[in-house]
Amino acid sequence: MLPHLEAAFVAAQTASAQAAAFRRRADAPLHLGLNPTISARILMPVLRELGDRINAFELTLVEGISDALFVKMLDGDLDAAVVAEPDKLPERINRWLLFEDRYVVLCEPGHRFAQLGEVSASTLAEERLLLRSQDGSDFDRLLARLPLAADSQRSTRHCGGNEDHVEQMVAAGLGVAVSAASQPVAPGIAVVPLADPDAIRPIIVTAVAGRPHSPCLATFLKLMRARDWRSATEDSRSAAALSEASKP
Numbered sequence: 001m002l003p004h005l006e007a008a009f010v011a012a013q014t015a016s017a018q019a020a021a022f023r024r025r026a027d028a029p030l031h032l033g034l035n036p037t038i039s040a041r042i043l044m045p046v047l048r049e050l051g052d053r054i055n056a057f058e059l060t061l062v063e064g065i066s067d068a069l070f071v072k073m074l075d076g077d078l079d080a081a082v083v084a085e086p087d088k089l090p091e092r093i094n095r096w097l098l099f100e101d102r103y104v105v106l107c108e109p110g111h112r113f114a115q116l117g118e119v120s121a122s123t124l125a126e127e128r129l130l131l132r133s134q135d136g137s138d139f140d141r142l143l144a145r146l147p148l149a150a151d152s153q154r155s156t157r158h159c160g161g162n163e164d165h166v167e168q169m170v171a172a173g174l175g176v177a178v179s180a181a182s183q184p185v186a187p188g189i190a191v192v193p194l195a196d197p198d199a200i201r202p203i204i205v206t207a208v209a210g211r212p213h214s215p216c217l218a219t220f221l222k223l224m225r226a227r228d229w230r231s232a233t234e235d236s237r238s239a240a241a242l243s244e245a246s247k248p
Helices: 002-024 040-053 066-074 138-145 163-171 215-226 230-237 239-246
Strands: 028-034 057-063 080-084 093-107 177-180 190-195 200-208
Touching (some): 028 040, 066 200, 080 215, 093 163, 093 215, 138 177, 200 215
Parallel strands (some): 028 057, 028 080
Antiparallel strands (some): 093 190
16 A cells, blocks of 8 residues: 555655745736637636635636637646537537527617517518628527528628627617627617527536646636636526617
8 A cells, every 4th residue: 555655755845846936926827719709708706706716817818719719728728618518529628518699699789689689580580680791690590590591681790709799780770789797888779689499509618628627727617617617607597688678
């Protein structure tokens, strides 16, 4: 038993030394990836607590589609990523479910959709959809699954570079857009739930499997997994109420 006890003692001593060295560091970096369709707002409570716990906390937030973020993680350029769960994860990526977000439709308050309790895929197909200029988002994957025929109403396509662009285009009456209930919405835009069995997106936090976690990353993952995410899911459940409040 002695060799095993000695190995355990050395491992404990090493871990203690690493933790002490981390506390003495001038910085505690966390390189975090985030899908452009997920608002950084949902991360703020956790990041605020992380900053309170670790004085030298330094955050780098990188935006990108899931596949690109996973490559950066595997290359060591990112420590973790918060994404809408893709159809398939790379084998070396661990995932933890945070909450389930509901897809919604954005439109003008005077639009016919604003009078509906929810919008079906067939009804959505009758409107001009506003798209994102960056391909590969979970919004694109959702639209690819829905039975949306390419008709004359949707022959002219407007694209926005980010969510703010799309919202402003909705407000200008250029079309309607698919979004998510957890996304903050500018005043004057109606939010209506999308009526589809697959209109739910799991939001997950991911990290590379088998790779040692720095104390900063370990604390971040612990806080993310321990957080009560009901406030985010309540935003999803209140999409219909938001739509009702937006009606003229």
